[in-house]
Amino acid sequence: xxxxxxxxxxxxxxxxxxxxxxxxxxxxxxxxxWYRQTLGQxxxxxxxxxxxxxxxxxxxxxxxxxxxxxxxxxxxxxxxxTEQGDSAMYLCASSLPGQGNLYGYTFGSGTRLxxx
Amino acid sequence: RKEVEQDPGPFNVPEGATVAFNxxxxxxxxxxxxxxxQDCRKEPKLLMSVYSSGNEDGxxxxxLNRASQYISLLIRDSKLSDSxxxxxxxxxxxxxxxxxxxxxxxxxSVKP
Numbered sequence: 001x002x003x004x005x006x007x008x009x010x011x012x013x014x015x016x017x018x019x020x021x022x023x024x025x026x027x028x029x030x031x032x033x034w035y036r037q038t039l040g041q042x043x044x045x046x047x048x049x050x051x052x053x054x055x056x057x058x059x060x061x062x063x064x065x066x067x068x069x070x071x072x073x074x075x076x077x078x079x080x081x082t083e084q085g086d087s088a089m090y091l092c093a094s095s096l097p098g099q100g101n102l103y104g105y106t107f108g109s110g111t112r113l114x115x116x
Numbered sequence: 117r118k119e120v121e122q123d124p125g126p127f128n129v130p131e132g133a134t135v136a137f138n139x140x141x142x143x144x145x146x147x148x149x150x151x152x153x154q155d156c157r158k159e160p161k162l163l164m165s166v167y168s169s170g171n172e173d174g175x176x177x178x179x180l181n182r183a184s185q186y187i188s189l190l191i192r193d194s195k196l197s198d199s200x201x202x203x204x205x206x207x208x209x210x211x212x213x214x215x216x217x218x219x220x221x222x223x224x225s226v227k228p
């Protein structure tokens with residue numbers, strides 16, 4: 001499979017627990033984006049990387065959230081001390097610089113988080 | 117004001133109907149425009165890019181008016197399989213990281 005891969009597909013966790021999601025972008029895509037989508041809303045930008053550098057973080061990304069892309073390949077998104085308001089679909093997308101403007105971005109299937 | 121705003125939904129139409137979705141964006145320096153389709157509990161998938169000259173892909177026609185900051189999508193002869201949420205998407209200026217900015221989406225339900 002040469003698409004964007006996300007793991008796990010679903011995660012149910014108790015409030016207060018930490019969770020970590022993984023995203024494997026399309027090979028050689030050096031831009032990687034994280035989005036969050038709640039019911040009835042469009043995806044909202046969280047953060048993006050170019051290679052291993054995290055270039056922008058949304059104000060939605062509170063200090064409980066951290067993202068890394070240590071070797072410029074896969075990325076992880078960690079949420080500490082989860083809250084019920086964190087329940088959402090977390091989407092990852094990747095692109096080559098410049099090509100996104102022409103072709104959009106390819107999204108992974110997402111990780112659906114439910115905090116109980 | 118949201119950066120990308122779409123018609124409120126849902127749209128409920130019979131098979132064969134023509135349906136139009138509208139979208140406006142606030143940043144005049146936005147550089148690229150798309151329509152994405154999202155099926156229930158799935159990821160968004162690119163439906164088509166949108167160009168100022170207008171572009172067509174089968175039953176789908178997209179139009180961009182940069183002066184009015186307005187984007188549209190027309191679906192002709194709608195099929196049951198067109199039922200989904202349609203997301204208007206904009207890429208902001210170059211100095212804003214090229215990230216996709218989504219509207220809230222408009223749900224379409226095509227009935228037999």
